[in-house]
Amino acid sequence: MRPESIHARYAWVFPLSLLVLIILNGCAGSGGERDSGGQDTVQIQRDPGGSSTFPVPPEIQDNVDFWRHVYGIWSRGEVAIHDDEHLGVIYEVSRIPGPIQAGYSASQKAWLDSRTGYHASRLKMLEERIRTGQTLTPGDKELLAKFEKDGGVAALYGASDRLRAQRGLRERFRRSVEISGRYEPAFREIMKSHGLPEDLAYIPHVESSYQTNAKSSAGACGVWQFMPATGRSFMTVNDHVDERYDPILSADGAARYLSQAHRRLGSWPLAITSYNHGQGGMAKARSQHGNDIGRIVEHYDGKAFGFASRNYYAEFIAAREVASNAKRYFPEGVNYEAPWAYDRLVLHHSMPAEHVARHYGASASRLADLNLHWRGAVRDGRASLPAGSTVWLPQGSMKRVASQPPPVSVPIMLAREPKVAPKQEKSQTAVAMAKTSPSTARPTPAIRTASSGKKPAPEPRVAANKPKPDTRTAANKPKPTPETRAANKVRYHVVKPQETLYRVALLNGLSVAELRRLNKMSSNDNNIQAGQKLKVGI
Structure with a gap:
């Protein structure tokens, strides 16, 4: 008993x-x-979560069991x-x-x-x-x-x-499991795309209980609880957009952080603990006690390595055990929320959120509800969304509005291959559209209509830097060879600093698997460097 x-x-x-x-x-x-x-x-289950990836040494077994009780047994x-x-x-x-x-x-x-x-x-x-x-x-x-x-x-x-x-936190954890139905499938795909263990998607149960508006007294925000400085290193955090509050965007930031921590620290128990204690602190603990999380928890007395840090990995293991066996821990039933499935735009140019809402037939308040990363000035119209901002739209908005569907149009679930659509032509709609994918679709600036009382803007362009027409005569133009014709059809992406394979794939409407295939990369290769030229289309 x-x-x-x-x-x-x-x-x-x-x-x-x-x-x-x-x-x-x-x-x-x-x-x-x-x-x-x-x-x-x-x-x-005496060894919940025990595995070679997430080991549970004897020194922390009681800790894991304690948090299993807190999450799945003891009531509030x-x-x-x-x-x-x-x-x-x-x-x-x-x-x-x-x-x-x-x-x-x-x-x-x-x-x-x-x-x-x-x-x-x-x-x-x-x-x-x-x-x-x-x-x-x-x-x-x-x-x-x-x-x-x-x-x-x-x-x-x-x-x-x-x-x-x-x-006890049983009721709160049960609700956390229900909310996880909305985001966990996307989180798992993001972790997988970075070559990380999918079960890292359980971390939000420990961090925030999946409360999207969670904010700690120290200033950590969102489902993944990023501090401002760390957030700026792995996502966009500025006066207009704070991606720490967007569960999907911050999940990619968390994956990048955890990947970096694992490369530095060499084990998942230490990398996960660093999410609470920092990579520098865990590097010091490792220098004294090696990679054994049991020895570190039992003997390390580093500055700020208190109750929360000592128990963080055990809490993760316990949360993984309870959430993955929800039917056993919550026999009264768990009502999982429907998975996140919304269209995503990434703006080529700055524009007011109201323009996007009007074009897609959604209210500004509805878009504000979906886009938790928009800050107050953007929400109330005092500032425009910066270029590169994500806009989540009700599912199907793209197809309903665009005169021609974008080249790629798939929901947020990354497991599906992108669909090939007809070539896009000029559109007279209020917003010209570029590529869309689980995370990208970029409209160009909105046209003000005559009814607005303001001078209409020039017709939007699909490409921001349209090439100048070639004024040479046909007689003087060199005849294209088969090689140059083939080269002209190939599209490339030059990798920017801190971009990941996952980010490049999303920006170009591809799955990670397709991006690897185009560039003849192995199925486990995630290594790319700033300045590298990747093939993203033919």
Whole structure:
């Protein structure tokens, strides 16, 4: 029987001695688990998430199990009082008295203070009895045995100062799993396109519970919780657009960060932990303890390597376990949201968001709801969208509006190959369109109509830099050879600094596989360099 099953059997506080016994017995990993209603819900998996890619060394197994309880077993109306270094030592799991809200009421804080004070007194008394050689009670012996298992007897000393309370997050995590249905398929495709493990898509469960408007007190924003400085290194963050708030765009930034971290640190446990602690901090930890995340968690005492950093990888493993087995952890059902499937434009030139909305028959407020990365000045019309900005449109907007469909038109799911459409001709629509793909479609500046009372702008051009006409006579023009005719049909993309294979593919309406094929790259080759010339069309 596991510790999460106990709350069906206690009133407010479960007896400490029996709780410790249950935890010790539960480590064997046999049998099922029961929720507060007494129903069997979860079969134990002693090594959740263990693999060569995401290993779970013995030193962090209790941490993983603790967070598995927090995410999938303990409700928001329950609180666990535990040791903040040895998470296998849990003193009690109690129901919070009174109405359950986001925070604690004054009376609930007083209650929690009394419970932690009680356990602090017990620990101090036990420590004193051992120091002075006094006889231990049966409860003392059971508690001491737990410390002997997790950290040794020496771990008992100072334990009264390491008390911590953790509320359950089961309801919040269940909602996070539901929202993940909207974004996780795209996140997985993005990770895959960068040659990374797809399961890195579980990180938002730890970072933000998939809350798109999440903002930390330190300034980290969005589903992927990028800080401003880090965000500017991996995406667009300026006065008009902040891509940290766009789940899809920031997922690409996260993939680029994680790829960089893995190249530097050499293992996924360290790269994932660096998402919280930084690459420099984890490089220092690695220099002292190697790539073993268990040794680092147990022994590294670097600056700022506190509770959050020590537990970050364990939280990821636990979130991966619970989210990938949602039916077992949430037998009441999970209503996954529909996958993200919207048309994407990338603007060739700056223009007001209202122009885009008017052209595609959508309200400005509807576009603002879809484009979470637009900042206030863009949303209320005080500033135009900068060139290169992404615009998400209701699915099918391109086909409904364009007089000729763009060369490529597919939804956000990257697994599908792009469709080939007829050659685009001049359009008299308010916005001339360029290529569109899961992440790119670029309209040129809008034409102001006569009804606006302003002078119409020149007819938009599909290409920003249209070549000048050749004024030489036909007699003087060199006759094209088969080689030059073939060369003229080939389109190339010159790689810009920090561009990835995935980004180049999207900008040119290709899948990553097709881009690799055109350039005779292997299926696992993701290495490109600034200035490199890639073939993107024939």
